[in-house]
Amino acid sequence: MLVLVLVLVANLARAADAPSTPGRVDEAARFAELVRAGDKARAAGKLSEAVSAYSAALQIRRDARIRGRLGLVALEAGATAEAVGFLLDAIMDGHGAPPAEQRQIHEAYLRARPLVCRLDITVSHLGAEVRIDGELEPGARTKNDFFVFVEPGKHEVRASLPGFADAIVNVEAPKGERAPVALNLTPLPAPSSPPAPEPPAASRPASSARSSTPGSKPRRWTPFVGTTVIYSAVSPLPAFGAVAFSEWPVGEVFSWRLDVRGAFSPRDESVSVRGALVGAWPGFCGTARWFSGCLLAVGGAINRSRIIPAVSEWQRFLGFGAGAMAAVPLGPLNVRILLDAVVLVDNYPLVVGGGPAGWSDNQIMAGLSVMAAVR
Numbered sequence: 001m002l003v004l005v006l007v008l009v010a011n012l013a014r015a016a017d018a019p020s021t022p023g024r025v026d027e028a029a030r031f032a033e034l035v036r037a038g039d040k041a042r043a044a045g046k047l048s049e050a051v052s053a054y055s056a057a058l059q060i061r062r063d064a065r066i067r068g069r070l071g072l073v074a075l076e077a078g079a080t081a082e083a084v085g086f087l088l089d090a091i092m093d094g095h096g097a098p099p100a101e102q103r104q105i106h107e108a109y110l111r112a113r114p115l116v117c118r119l120d121i122t123v124s125h126l127g128a129e130v131r132i133d134g135e136l137e138p139g140a141r142t143k144n145d146f147f148v149f150v151e152p153g154k155h156e157v158r159a160s161l162p163g164f165a166d167a168i169v170n171v172e173a174p175k176g177e178r179a180p181v182a183l184n185l186t187p188l189p190a191p192s193s194p195p196a197p198e199p200p201a202a203s204r205p206a207s208s209a210r211s212s213t214p215g216s217k218p219r220r221w222t223p224f225v226g227t228t229v230i231y232s233a234v235s236p237l238p239a240f241g242a243v244a245f246s247e248w249p250v251g252e253v254f255s256w257r258l259d260v261r262g263a264f265s266p267r268d269e270s271v272s273v274r275g276a277l278v279g280a281w282p283g284f285c286g287t288a289r290w291f292s293g294c295l296l297a298v299g300g301a302i303n304r305s306r307i308i309p310a311v312s313e314w315q316r317f318l319g320f321g322a323g324a325m326a327a328v329p330l331g332p333l334n335v336r337i338l339l340d341a342v343v344l345v346d347n348y349p350l351v352v353g354g355g356p357a358g359w360s361d362n363q364i365m366a367g368l369s370v371m372a373a374v375r
Contacts, residue, residue, distance in 0.1 A: 117173035226371030235275030239263035
């Protein structure tokens with residue numbers, strides 16, 4: 001019974017993601033009083049009272065330390081999925097907590113995280129109501145890309161929005177891993193006027209207003225394709241081409257990425273140099289909501305050619321740099337926008353007969369890529 005209470009409290013606390021501005025002077029005193037009551041109940045082993053006190057305190061002020069303590073209580077009571085969510089919040093936002101409490105929360109998270117599954121949920125339309133196994137996720141109305149932790153096993157995830165057919169995904173949540181859930185809402189057809197009479201119940205066809213997508217084995221990587229522009233190092237003019245991209249999650253915040261690009265530039269009228277490039281950009285990224293920052297390496301081959309004097313030369317290249325990536329849901333698509341810059345280990349000049357053939361550039365290579373994948 002306590003686990004059920006904890007689940008309900010977890011939803012209530014998630015609804016307080018946007019803290020309210022205190023309206024009375026005594027709210028700070030009330031917050032401190034509730035925290036003391038929660039700490040006292042927790043020390044006495046009265047877990048239900050501790051949950052109530054901590055949850056009431058979080059309605060006054062979002063405090064990472066209190067979310068961490070609530071996570072520890074939830075974990076002790078057996079509500080592992082709810083506990084992991086609170087503990088992760090405390091780890092990411094609770095840098096002001098005492099070191100001993102930070103260690104306790106971090107160790108609890110490491111013990112509990114392999115026991116649950118993270119659902120990475122994307123919703124095609126903002127403002128939709130999302131339910132997991134019939135239980136409302138209040139924070140979903142203000143964002144269409146979020147995650148929740150659930151117990152391993154089968155779960156039904158449903159998105160509802162007036163004027164749209166419900167989107168339903170049945171997912172098998174693997175223990176200790178992550179599973180993507182894409183909820184694509186489709187508009188309902190406009191009602192005819194006047195409405196046609198309904199057939200008798202015995203002959204009425206089954207309703208198709210609700211779409212159900214059975215869950216499949218979750219993918220650990222997602223391929224994206226798109227276009228890219230590369231400036232400098234290839235030729236005097238920008239090079240245009242194609243890019244293929246994928247990423248592999250490592251825990252909750254970090255991921256490996258790899259994109260492969262091929263591009264070529266038009267010939268410049270002044271020096272008649274044309275460039276082509278094929279390369280790979282591996283990287284390690286940290287993500288916060290929709291934004292990622294990445295450390296990058298790059299390697300591949302550059303070809304430059306010129307008509308007069310006639311020269312065409314392939315050169316291997318290597319470099320290191322950094323980049324930024326934004327994730328933008330767009331209808332049925334997941335869009336990624338990449339902007340990066342790398343410093344090459346050499347300037348790789350175009351030469352002929354032992355001397356320069358009219359063009360060499362600096363060692364900085366910048367790129368802009370826009371890619372998409374179907375949810």
